[in-house]
Amino acid sequence: MEVVLVILIGVLYGAGIFMLLRRSMVKLLVGILLLGNGANLLIFLLGGITKGKPPVIDSLSKVFTDSYADPVPQALILTAIVISFGLQAFAIVLLKRVYVLVNSDDLDDLNTPEEEDI
Amino acid sequence: MTANAIIFPIIVHLLTAIVLLFLWRKTAIQRILSIGGNVLALVLALSLFLAVRENGILSMQAGGWKAPFGISFVADMFSSSMVLLTSFSGLAVSVFSAAGIARARMLYGFFPILHFLLMGLNGAFLTGDIFNLYVWFEVIIIASFVLMTLGGRKAQIEGSVKYMAMNILASMFFLTGIGILYGITGTLNMADLSLKIEALENRTLADITAIFFIVGFGTKSAIFPLYFWLPSSYHTPPSAVAAIFGGLLTKVGIYALFRMFTLVFVPDQFLSNVLIVLAVLTILTGTFGALIKNNIRRMLSYLIVCHIGFMIGGLGMYSEIALTGALFYLFHDMVVKTNVFLIAGLIRKLGGTMNMDRLGGLYGSYPLLSLLIAVVLFSLAGVPPLSGFWPKIYLLEAGIMDQYYVLLLALIVGSFATLYIIANMWAKICWKRRQEAEDTLPDEFRPLSNFRKALLVGPIVFLAAISLYIGLGAEDVVSIVKQIAREMKDPSLYIEAVLDRNL
Numbered sequence: 001m002e003v004v005l006v007i008l009i010g011v012l013y014g015a016g017i018f019m020l021l022r023r024s025m026v027k028l029l030v031g032i033l034l035l036g037n038g039a040n041l042l043i044f045l046l047g048g049i050t051k052g053k054p055p056v057i058d059s060l061s062k063v064f065t066d067s068y069a070d071p072v073p074q075a076l077i078l079t080a081i082v083i084s085f086g087l088q089a090f091a092i093v094l095l096k097r098v099y100v101l102v103n104s105d106d107l108d109d110l111n112t113p114e115e116e117d118i
Numbered sequence: 119m120t121a122n123a124i125i126f127p128i129i130v131h132l133l134t135a136i137v138l139l140f141l142w143r144k145t146a147i148q149r150i151l152s153i154g155g156n157v158l159a160l161v162l163a164l165s166l167f168l169a170v171r172e173n174g175i176l177s178m179q180a181g182g183w184k185a186p187f188g189i190s191f192v193a194d195m196f197s198s199s200m201v202l203l204t205s206f207s208g209l210a211v212s213v214f215s216a217a218g219i220a221r222a223r224m225l226y227g228f229f230p231i232l233h234f235l236l237m238g239l240n241g242a243f244l245t246g247d248i249f250n251l252y253v254w255f256e257v258i259i260i261a262s263f264v265l266m267t268l269g270g271r272k273a274q275i276e277g278s279v280k281y282m283a284m285n286i287l288a289s290m291f292f293l294t295g296i297g298i299l300y301g302i303t304g305t306l307n308m309a310d311l312s313l314k315i316e317a318l319e320n321r322t323l324a325d326i327t328a329i330f331f332i333v334g335f336g337t338k339s340a341i342f343p344l345y346f347w348l349p350s351s352y353h354t355p356p357s358a359v360a361a362i363f364g365g366l367l368t369k370v371g372i373y374a375l376f377r378m379f380t381l382v383f384v385p386d387q388f389l390s391n392v393l394i395v396l397a398v399l400t401i402l403t404g405t406f407g408a409l410i411k412n413n414i415r416r417m418l419s420y421l422i423v424c425h426i427g428f429m430i431g432g433l434g435m436y437s438e439i440a441l442t443g444a445l446f447y448l449f450h451d452m453v454v455k456t457n458v459f460l461i462a463g464l465i466r467k468l469g470g471t472m473n474m475d476r477l478g479g480l481y482g483s484y485p486l487l488s489l490l491i492a493v494v495l496f497s498l499a500g501v502p503p504l505s506g507f508w509p510k511i512y513l514l515e516a517g518i519m520d521q522y523y524v525l526l527l528a529l530i531v532g533s534f535a536t537l538y539i540i541a542n543m544w545a546k547i548c549w550k551r552r553q554e555a556e557d558t559l560p561d562e563f564r565p566l567s568n569f570r571k572a573l574l575v576g577p578i579v580f581l582a583a584i585s586l587y588i589g590l591g592a593e594d595v596v597s598i599v600k601q602i603a604r605e606m607k608d609p610s611l612y613i614e615a616v617l618d619r620n621l
Contacts, residue, residue, distance in 0.1 A: 020287065025279070032286050039293045046301025073300065076249055080293060083256045087286055090263055098279055101272050110276040 005045045012038030023107050025095045032091065036084040040077045047073025121178040123169065124193045124244055126162045127201050130155060131237035138230040145224040149216040152229040156209040159236070163198070163205040170198040171598075175605075175615035177246065185246075185616050186307035192246035192616055196445070196602045200243040200373055203449060206584055207365045207456040208236045210577035214460050215358035217566075217573035218467075223269045223356065231268070235261035235362065242370050246616050248296055248382075249306045251374065255292065255338070259285045262367060265359045266351065277351030284347035288337035295330030302327065309616035311382045312609055321386065328383040332392065335378070339371025341430055342399035345423045349407060352422070353415035353472075357463020360415060364422055365456025372429050372448060380606040385436045393434030394525050400427030401532040408539050414462045414472040414547075417539065418455075421498075424532050425451055428513060431525050435516050441603035443512030446595060450505040450588050454498045457581040461491055464574055465547060467563045474543060478552035483561075487575070488548040490582060497585040499540040500533060505589035508596070 012034050019031030050069040057064060102109055134155030141147050170176055175194040179185055193201075212232065219228055238257030245251050262285075266278045300306060302323060303314035315324050337344040348368070352360055379385055385393065404424025411417035425447070432444020462472060468484065469477045481488040493504070500506025510533055517526035563571065588595050605611055 020283070028283055032283070032290075035287070035290045039290050039297060042294060043297035043300065046297050048301075070304075072306070076296075076300070076306075079249070079253065083253065086260060087256070087289075090260065091282055091286065094263070094267060094275070094278060094282060097267075097270065098275050101270075101275055107279070110279060 001049060001051075002045065005041060005049075009038050009041050009045065012041065024105050025098065025107055026105060028107065029088070029091055029095060033088060036080075036088070040080055040084075043073050043076050043080070047076075121176050123162070123166060124176055124178045124191045127159055127166065127205070127240040128237050128244065130159045130162060131233045131240065134159075135230045135233035135237065138233065139227075142227065143225065145221055148224060148229045152212045152233065153209070153216065155233060156205070156212045156236075159240075160202075160205040160209050163202045163240075166193055167198045167202045170195055175612060177615045177618075185618065186305050186310035189250050190246035190307055190309070190616050191244050192309075192612070193244055194602075194605060194612055194615070195598060196373075196376070196605070197243040199449065199598060199602070200369075200452075201240050203452045204236065204239050204243070204366055206581065207362065207452060208232075210456060210460065210581050211358050211362045213573055213580075214361070214463070214577040215356075217570040218358050218463055219356055220269070226268050228265070228268060231261050231264045232362070235265065239366055239370060243373060246308050247306050248299070248308055248311065248378075252289070252292055252296060255289060255370070255374075258367065258370060259289065262363065265362075266355050268359070269356065271354070274354040277354035280347045281351040284337055284344070288334045288344075290334075291330050291337070292334030295327055295334060298327045298330065307616065308377070308381055309609075309613040312613055315382055316384070324383060325386070325388055328379070328389055329392075331378050331383070332375070332396075335371045335375045336396070337371075339368045339375065339426055339430075340400075340423050341396050341426055342403050342423075345400065345403065345426075348423060349416060349419040352419040353413060357459060357466065361456045361459035361463070364418065364459045365452050368422055368426060369448060369452050372426065375430070376433060376445075376448075376606070379433060380436075380441070381609050381612065385434070390434050390436055393430055394522060397427045397431030397434055398525055398528040400424070400430060401528040402427075405532050405535040409535060412474050414465060414474060414543065415459070417474075417543065418458055418462060421536060421539065422455060424536065425455075427532065428509075428529065431522075431529065432513055432516070435520055435522055435525070437516050437520055438600075438603050438607055439512050439519065440516035441606055442596070442599050443509045443516060445599045445602055446509035446512060447506075449595065449599070450497070450509060450585070453581055453584050453588065454494065454505065457494050457578060457585065458498055460578050460581070461494060464563075464578065465491075467574065468561060469547075470560055470562065474546040476553065477547045478550040479548075481548040488544075490575075490578065491548065492544055494578070494582050494585060495540045495544050497582075497589060499537040501537070503589055503592075505585045505592075507589065508592045 016031045016035035016038055019027045019034060047070050050067060053068045055068045055071045138148055138151060170193050178191045180189040180191060235258060238254050238261055242251055242254035245254060263282055266281055267275060303311055305311055305314060318324055340348040352363055383389060401424055404420050404427060407420035408417050408424060411420060428447050429444045432440045466472050468480060471477060497504040497506055500510050513529055
């Protein structure tokens with residue numbers, strides 16, 4: 001399980017960085033999405049994977065007697081997912097707006113020359 | 119004053135923003151409420167600052183969950199001074215924007231978003247939990263995205279794409295760093311992290327993790343080679359927005375770097391060298407960039423980069439004197455950078471443009487304003503006895519003592535170049551005779567009512583007065599800054615206050 005996750009995280013980070021370095025704005029966006037997912041999985045993996053032991057104390061005992069899954073990474077990932085969801089929504093709208101204004105998907109077309117400054 | 123007062127500066131901005139949301143179209147009331155909210159925040163920040171000065175470090179555990187399991191909020195001297203300076207800048211920008219921001223932009227929700235941004239800034243300064251810091255950073259960047267794009271001019275939208283991409287990327291690096299750090303230590307509380315990292319046997323692992331934080335915070339605070347989004351976006355938004363960005367946003371990155379690298383990753387030889395090399399390169403690129411720019415705001419953007427290098431250099435040297443200098447510079451820079459961007463906005467109103475070749479003769483028509491501008495600009499350059507001078511003395515002293523000669527050289531080059539750039543800028547704007555062309559741009563300032571003029575000039579006078587105080591009353595500031603530097607070198611007080619136990 002861990003090995004699969006390690007490879008998956010590597011692929012997600014690698015593909016994310018690769019897409020970020022492309023000139024197309026849509027690919028930039030895809031790169032951001034992939035990196036975000038990679039980061040979330042990384043937290044999940046590094047939080048330690050404990051299978052089949054939910055962090056719930058059964059009704060007979062007062063404290064944990066056995067090892068249990070750490071709930072904190074899941075709380076972190078949930079927060080990170082919600083945040084990246086908001087940021088990505090904004091990014092999509094912004095890039096749509098850029099496309100309308102500049103009429104191009106190429107990041108190199110985004111340079112209004114200095115003379116046009118106010 | 120109870121410990122709960124720590125989060126008042128956050129809550130004030132949150133409540134103000136929510137009330138403003140309900141008054142979406144009533145821009146007149148929005149202006150008054152926004153200024154009122156900022157005054158209240160300033161009062162609370164000041165009382166927090168005084169309380170911390172009186173009683174030492176305050177800490178609060180959110181929801182009563184004891185540290186290190188819950189989220190801690192901590193106000194030590196460093197964070198409470200940052201909150202205080204943020205409140206000064208926030209108030210000035212809020213007053214300036216009451217007259218400086220077009221009504222159309224206010225109708226898109228300028229004021230509520232401004233308060234969300236200030237809330238995020240205060241939150242980032244006051245939190246003692248690293249994941250919570252990440253969340254506050256996200257609050258800051260989403261609010262700043264909206265402010266950056268507000269109004270939707272073509273140049274603005276283009277600048278925003280670069281700004282957005284780099285900031286999201288920086289957050290990803292930060293998040294990756296947090297993930298690894300949690301994997302190594304199993305905690306998120308900064309005080310607890312400090313103990314755990316110190317006890318870590320494999321120091322290389324900590325150094326590698328630290329690199330993620332340098333990249334993440336470094337992108338946000340625009341250090342070399344991650345600075346390029348800043349000069350290509352900060353010249354686009356309205357002046358009031360540029361002022362809050364230039365004065366405060368990069369400084370949150372610096373704050374986070376200082377916090378992480380004095381509390382959690384105490385710099386060893388490797389990290390110290392990395393920071394110093396980055397500082398030298400940052401100072402030089404910022405300087406050379408600023409030298410060739412003709413547009414005021416583009417030039418000031420490069421100056422931000424240059425001066426970020428001063429602070430990173432101070433952190434890299436990591437002696438008490440170096441930290442004193444870097445922190446003093448940070449405090450001075452927050453006030454004065456906000457002010458120069460406000461001045462850039464005022465100059466745009468006066469001359470119709472920000473291109474220095476097309477400006478001129480301001481001293482003839484507005485002698486008093488020109489002198490005010492001179493005072494602020496020369497504070498920035500650090501002409502003695504104004505505020506930029508004192509921190510440089512400390513930085514140079516630290517550089518000589520620990521024999522960081524390359525950094526020393528870069529600091530001197532950076533300082534003199536800043537002086538040249540600033541003197542050149544003032545001469546071009548105020549002294550030079552203006553080229554009378556047929557398309558000479560109109561003066562938008564003179565026809566304004568006296569009240570609106572006061573709204574535009576008042577904040578600049580206010581911030582200039584604070585700059586003057588920092589310069590002329592340097593003794594008080596130094597005593598505060600020295601105390602912070604001492605706390606940074608010996609974080610046991612901070613850790614004891616948060617974890618509520620004796621070390």
